[in-house]
Amino acid sequence: MSGAATGGQGPAAEIAAIERVVAAVEHSQNNELPEEFVGLFRADAIWTTGGGTRLFGRDAIAEFTRRVLPGGMRGSAVSFEVEHVLFIRPDVAAVKVRQTLRTPEGTEVGTPLFVMAEEGGRWLLTACQNTAVADGG
Template sequence: MSSTDIAAPAHEVEIEAIKQVVATVEHSQNNELPDEFVGLFRADAIWTTGGGKRLFGREAISAFTHQVLPGGMRGSTVTFEVEHMLFIRPDVAAVKVRQVYETPDGQKLGTPMFVMSKEDGQWRLTACQNTSVLDDE
């Protein structure tokens, strides 16, 4: 990913901070750390899972994550790569991610969209949707 794909050089500090949030999503999933994952969201966030479950608010996201994440990654790993960023405003960004699950059954691809907002100096997941990829083109 080149800087021309995502934003002007003036956004480099913000780009790195957003990439760190995405890296923390990856870390929390691979290490089955639901509290770390949930801590990335705004209190009023929206999350739609890869299976299409709609979750409204950090409490609902937390309840779901605490139910599925412990044990959910057994024998699997996931990687996230930021593919594209669109700064809607200096404190709001749409982030397109390439997600690769390595499972005992093979590789599965996902393409999450994370809309993030900067709250009190921290980038937070605000409105997110995870989608499976049928063909990686």
């Protein structure tokens, strides 16, 4: 996840902290750890899954994740790479991520957008949308 483009904005320490959150998303999904995943979100977060399910608030995200994540990664692995960080304010960033999901059926590429906010020294997922890449690349 190194080398995130930032358009000249944002200190390296903040980008590194954001990259750690994205790495934690990857870790929690690959290891099917719903509580770790849910702990990365603000209480009032918005999450739209790759399948288009819209979830409002950490409680809804938790209920969905606890239902689908255990067993959901069997035989599969996902990786995330931070492609671009745009600091909207020093404590709010739009983070463009390249997601690669490898399943027994093949490889799918996604392009999540994570809007993150820094609160109390911790970056949290705030408004996130996962989208497939139309051209597969």
